[in-house]
Amino acid sequence: MLVTLKEILDTANKEKYGVGAFNTPNLEAVKAVIEAAEEVNSPVILQHAEVHESLISIEEIGPVMLDYARRASVPVAVHLDHGATFEMCVKAIRQGFTSVMYDASSKSYEENLAETKEIVRIAHAAGVSVEAEIGHIFTSEVGSGEGGQADSSEDYEDLEDVYTDPKVAKEFVKATGIDCLAIAFGTVHGMYVKKPKLDLARITAIKEQIDVPFVMHGGSGVSEENYKIAIKNGICKINYFTYMSKAGGEAIKEYIANKSIDTPLFFDQLSVAAYAGMKADVKQAIQIFRG
Ligand code: 13P
Numbered sequence: 001m002l003v004t005l006k007e008i009l010d011t012a013n014k015e016k017y018g019v020g021a022f023n024t025p026n027l028e029a030v031k032a033v034i035e036a037a038e039e040v041n042s043p044v045i046l047q048h049a050e051v052h053e054s055l056i057s058i059e060e061i062g063p064v065m066l067d068y069a070r071r072a073s074v075p076v077a078v079h080l081d082h083g084a085t086f087e088m089c090v091k092a093i094r095q096g097f098t099s100v101m102y103d104a105s106s107k108s109y110e111e112n113l114a115e116t117k118e119i120v121r122i123a124h125a126a127g128v129s130v131e132a133e134i135g136h137i138f139t140s141e142v143g144s145g146e147g148g149q150a151d152s153s154e155d156y157e158d159l160e161d162v163y164t165d166p167k168v169a170k171e172f173v174k175a176t177g178i179d180c181l182a183i184a185f186g187t188v189h190g191m192y193v194k195k196p197k198l199d200l201a202r203i204t205a206i207k208e209q210i211d212v213p214f215v216m217h218g219g220s221g222v223s224e225e226n227y228k229i230a231i232k233n234g235i236c237k238i239n240y241f242t243y244m245s246k247a248g249g250e251a252i253k254e255y256i257a258n259k260s261i262d263t264p265l266f267f268d269q270l271s272v273a274a275y276a277g278m279k280a281d282v283k284q285a286i287q288i289f290r291g
């Protein structure tokens with residue numbers, strides 16, 4: 001059933017578990033995520049990232065995500081991930097998405113605050129939840145679909161300037177009225193090229209200031225133990241894509257490796273292999289997040 005992000009996350013925040021938010025830029029991914037969530041009877045979030053417009057547009061994949069969400073036996077929110085423009089957020093709201101992320105975290109604090117407030121006013125009037133971000137979450141040079149945006153902690157002299165400041169987070173949430181907050185504490189979008197160094201105590205410090213559900217971006221490649229600590233400290237939504245997509249790619253590799261070189265390859269078989277690989281990976285991730 002289609003529900004808002006706020007409904008899913010407020011319950012997760014109260015009961016202290018994590019909910020997976022998976023990017024689904026193709027039908028195989030949509031099917032994999034919904035079926036995995038149904039098999040473990042867990043709420044789930046389907047999300048379309050604005051950067052994935054290069055793979056498929058919201059006009060094409062949005063109605064598919066919404067249709068699968070409505071027919072699912074578990075609560076499903078359909079969310080815009082990293083909305084970069086006012087226009088994209090309004091497009092998602094008009095399509096029927098039940099939440100949007102407006103990401104102005106690379107702009108000045110004042111601009112982020114003013115623009116996020118404007119999105120909240122429109123989204124809440126339409127019954128749609130809002131996620132926003134304070135701090136800066138790094139992007140690795142190795143990953144799918146987010147090329148050209150890579151940066152690294154070495155680009156910054158002082159991590160205190162990029163990780164979420166607890167006091168600023170409190171002020172931002174109170175002033176904007178957002179439903180959940182993406183926080184920066186060392187996770188990275190894409191593949192980790194170095195072992196992740198997470199400031200997990202920062203989640204607790206932010207939680208002591210403000211009790212809204214927090215979002216972990218760059219959820220792929222975090223250890224099971226660190227997911228558990230992050231969830232215990234206040235993370236409720238875990239954005240996860242790279243490892244799921246990699247699991248689909250690896251399943252195709254394995255399918256091909258089991259064929260002799262002169263066997264013809266058929267795309268529909270590759271698509272089924274990718275769907276099955278993604279589903280197994282997503283199912284495992286959801287189970288870890290649920291604890
Ligand atoms: P990963 O691709 O690193 O799993 O992160 C996904 C994400 O944060 C989408 O917003």
